[in-house]
Amino acid sequence: MSTYQIGVVVGSLRKESFNRQMATAIAKLAPSEFKFKHIDIGDLPLYNQDNDGNPPEVVKKLKAEISASQGILFLTPEYNRSIPGVLKNALDHASRPYGQNIWAGKPTAVMGVSVGATGTGLAQQHLRNILAYLDMPTLNQPEVFLQMKEGLFDGAGNIGENSLKFLQGFMDNYVAWVKKHAK
Amino acid sequence: MSTYQIGVVVGSLRKESFNRQMATAIAKLAPSEFKFKHIDIGDLPLYNQDNDGNPPEVVKKLKAEISASQGILFLTPEYNRSIPGVLKNALDHASRPYGQNIWAGKPTAVMGVSVGATGTGLAQQHLRNILAYLDMPTLNQPEVFLQMKEGLFDGAGNIGENSLKFLQGFMDNYVAWVKKHAK
Amino acid sequence: MSTYQIGVVVGSLRKESFNRQMATAIAKLAPSEFKFKHIDIGDLPLYNQDNDGNPPEVVKKLKAEISASQGILFLTPEYNRSIPGVLKNALDHASRPYGQNIWAGKPTAVMGVSVGATGTGLAQQHLRNILAYLDMPTLNQPEVFLQMKEGLFDGAGNIGENSLKFLQGFMDNYVAWVKKHAK
Amino acid sequence: MSTYQIGVVVGSLRKESFNRQMATAIAKLAPSEFKFKHIDIGDLPLYNQDNDGNPPEVVKKLKAEISASQGILFLTPEYNRSIPGVLKNALDHASRPYGQNIWAGKPTAVMGVSVGATGTGLAQQHLRNILAYLDMPTLNQPEVFLQMKEGLFDGAGNIGENSLKFLQGFMDNYVAWVKKHAK
Numbered sequence: 001m002s003t004y005q006i007g008v009v010v011g012s013l014r015k016e017s018f019n020r021q022m023a024t025a026i027a028k029l030a031p032s033e034f035k036f037k038h039i040d041i042g043d044l045p046l047y048n049q050d051n052d053g054n055p056p057e058v059v060k061k062l063k064a065e066i067s068a069s070q071g072i073l074f075l076t077p078e079y080n081r082s083i084p085g086v087l088k089n090a091l092d093h094a095s096r097p098y099g100q101n102i103w104a105g106k107p108t109a110v111m112g113v114s115v116g117a118t119g120t121g122l123a124q125q126h127l128r129n130i131l132a133y134l135d136m137p138t139l140n141q142p143e144v145f146l147q148m149k150e151g152l153f154d155g156a157g158n159i160g161e162n163s164l165k166f167l168q169g170f171m172d173n174y175v176a177w178v179k180k181h182a183k
Numbered sequence: 184m185s186t187y188q189i190g191v192v193v194g195s196l197r198k199e200s201f202n203r204q205m206a207t208a209i210a211k212l213a214p215s216e217f218k219f220k221h222i223d224i225g226d227l228p229l230y231n232q233d234n235d236g237n238p239p240e241v242v243k244k245l246k247a248e249i250s251a252s253q254g255i256l257f258l259t260p261e262y263n264r265s266i267p268g269v270l271k272n273a274l275d276h277a278s279r280p281y282g283q284n285i286w287a288g289k290p291t292a293v294m295g296v297s298v299g300a301t302g303t304g305l306a307q308q309h310l311r312n313i314l315a316y317l318d319m320p321t322l323n324q325p326e327v328f329l330q331m332k333e334g335l336f337d338g339a340g341n342i343g344e345n346s347l348k349f350l351q352g353f354m355d356n357y358v359a360w361v362k363k364h365a366k
Numbered sequence: 367m368s369t370y371q372i373g374v375v376v377g378s379l380r381k382e383s384f385n386r387q388m389a390t391a392i393a394k395l396a397p398s399e400f401k402f403k404h405i406d407i408g409d410l411p412l413y414n415q416d417n418d419g420n421p422p423e424v425v426k427k428l429k430a431e432i433s434a435s436q437g438i439l440f441l442t443p444e445y446n447r448s449i450p451g452v453l454k455n456a457l458d459h460a461s462r463p464y465g466q467n468i469w470a471g472k473p474t475a476v477m478g479v480s481v482g483a484t485g486t487g488l489a490q491q492h493l494r495n496i497l498a499y500l501d502m503p504t505l506n507q508p509e510v511f512l513q514m515k516e517g518l519f520d521g522a523g524n525i526g527e528n529s530l531k532f533l534q535g536f537m538d539n540y541v542a543w544v545k546k547h548a549k
Numbered sequence: 550m551s552t553y554q555i556g557v558v559v560g561s562l563r564k565e566s567f568n569r570q571m572a573t574a575i576a577k578l579a580p581s582e583f584k585f586k587h588i589d590i591g592d593l594p595l596y597n598q599d600n601d602g603n604p605p606e607v608v609k610k611l612k613a614e615i616s617a618s619q620g621i622l623f624l625t626p627e628y629n630r631s632i633p634g635v636l637k638n639a640l641d642h643a644s645r646p647y648g649q650n651i652w653a654g655k656p657t658a659v660m661g662v663s664v665g666a667t668g669t670g671l672a673q674q675h676l677r678n679i680l681a682y683l684d685m686p687t688l689n690q691p692e693v694f695l696q697m698k699e700g701l702f703d704g705a706g707n708i709g710e711n712s713l714k715f716l717q718g719f720m721d722n723y724v725a726w727v728k729k730h731a732k
Contacts (some may be wrong), residue, residue, distance in 0.1 A: 081491070
């Protein structure tokens with residue numbers, strides 16, 4: 001039985017990030033042949049095209065981790081009605097230099113937790129434009145716009161029961177999507 | 184006669200950035216009471232909400248420079264159909280912590296130079312969403328979607344004659360906009 | 367004392383439209399020199415550029431009503447993560463023929479009521495891009511993303527008390543914005 | 550050998566529409582098992598939710614034609630930095646009533662011809678958000694942003710030689726995408 005390594009990219013660097021908590025919780029809903037691996041984007045320098053020819057080790061490591069993944073999962077908060085600069089910076093690094101976009105072809109999905117009800121949807125609208133250009137087949141439905149509130153997680157950090165059926169449905173769709181598009 | 188300090192934010196860190204060249208060239212089209220000052224965003228750390236209470240000096244400096252400006256001018260390339268992570272990171276830093284968005288109320292305009300004909304327009308579509316949320320009155324017209332090609336600049340780094348009338352019109356509108364909205 | 371005629375454009379044709387109800391309710395929060403007038407968009411034909419030279423009467427009427435307004439107020443639901451085709455069709459008609467965009471310069475604001483918490487925000491993100499191009503100075507803040515639920519309106523169709531302070535603040539900002547930008 | 554019926558939706562009603570010309574020309578680049586059929590959207594009424602329970606014949610016909618298609622191809626101009634209201638109106642009709650979105654699952658691609666270099670890209674950025682919500686698997690690459698100029702078509706209305714290789718590549722990707730996703 002083949003296994004699928006899923007690179008998980010979280011758009012927030014906050015230690016107690018809701019999106020990071022969600023990344024841990026949602027992984028438990030996947031079948032056993034799916035292995036989720038956190039891809040760190042917090043040590044990257046700000047992208048500068050002048051370094052395209054000689055990227056630092058941390059950028060090479062980022063690209064290697066993406067390359068080793070059969071799928072990617074993005075979990076992102078919304079900052080100022082778009083995705084965090086931190087996340088865009090990682091997307092930019094691994095798309096370069098021109099013609100060596102390492103994201104291309106990796107199936108993906110986007111989800112997000114935000115404090116308000118509206119935020120993550122607005123960020124995801126921009127993110128989907130970017131992922132289309134990066135040539136990542138992106139799961140359409142269900143959209144996952146989560147609001148951080150009592151009960152989203154249970155006491156053990158698992159998905160709370162109110163969201164469980166919805167998020168299991170998301171995961172099932174994601175698994176099928178990755179299997180359909182993984183190379 | 185009052186003077187207006189304009190903070191210039193360039194979305195690319197590349198040393199020979201076309202947008203940085205344009206920043207220098209366009210400033211020459213402004214009346215003498217407008218003083219353009221480059222705001223550096225290349226030394227900022229990646230934004231992390233955990234540091235909101237105790238931002239590093241370079242973030243305080245960024246906020247002070249924005250605060251001292253009567254207007255802002257953004258010049259941005261397009262990376263992956265949106266604005267560079269570098270630029271979004273700066274926007275995020277100066278918008279935080281919650282309730283202390285330092286960009287608010289600063290009149291602004293956006294312009295961009297890209298290698299292809301389409302790029303900067305797509306980036307600006309996202310940027311305008313962000314600036315609306317940041318409560319920056321943003322000049323609507325003319326849109327400035329510039330393609331880097333022979334003649335955009337003359338030998339001395341000034342605006343080439345083909346674009347001069349258009350960009351002088353942009354600058355005249357920008358000057359009137361800043362005067363109308365500056366506090 | 368001068369008066370301001372505000373053209374109100376509602377994106378839904380539904381008879382019991384929440385956005386139309388809101389249009390009526392919000393007008394009561396304005397000062398007496400602001401007169402709100404509904405602009406009907408439900409009888410327009412589908413826009414066809416071939417008719418630019420000889421538009422039907424209903425299109426001429428639309429343009430005349432916009433032209434007679436000192437400001438515009440848009441209230442729109444979200445259909446499929448963007449604005450309704452009905453609303454875009456009206457925007458298209460009055461922007462044409464090329465060079466005779468009748469919306470240009472009219473100060474405006476956008477607000478919306480949707481059934482879900484997220485919808486109208488996503489529609490407004492697209493609408494703001496369009497309004498920038500149409501050269502309409504658009505109020506930035508507060509964003510008005512309303513969810514239709516018990517208490518949004520009181521029994522008499524007025525704004526319910528939970529939203530009253532927020533929407534009065536919006537109206538005050540809108541009034542100041544129109545006065546600043548009206549010609 | 551199975552055949553694939555492709556519903557072609559053109560965003561402009563203009564008789565000499567460049568996008569309609571392109572629809573005819575691009576179809577010739579497809580393999581013989583792909584049959585392209587124009588879906589007319591010019592006779593639709595403006596969408597009104599009050600008619601969801603009893604749609605007119607022309608709406609039923611639209612839905613039947615989409616339903617009978619194994620894939621959809623959108624060709625759209627840009628009006629005011631988004632898609633035409635005419636096109637959005639058709640998208641809205643066939644997505645309703647709630648729970649009966651007839652577009653769902655149909656593989657698709659977007660392309661466009663505009664007079665300026667920038668326009669169609671900005672329209673497509675909005676269109677892709679809408680298609681994701683409508684749950685249509687949408688081809689990512691190549692983006693097709695065409696500018697109407699001498700030589701785009703040859704004298705017989707076929708694709709001109711400068712664009713032929715690029716558009717054949719697009720068609721090959723589209724064919725593979727439809728085969729992968731058609732049900």
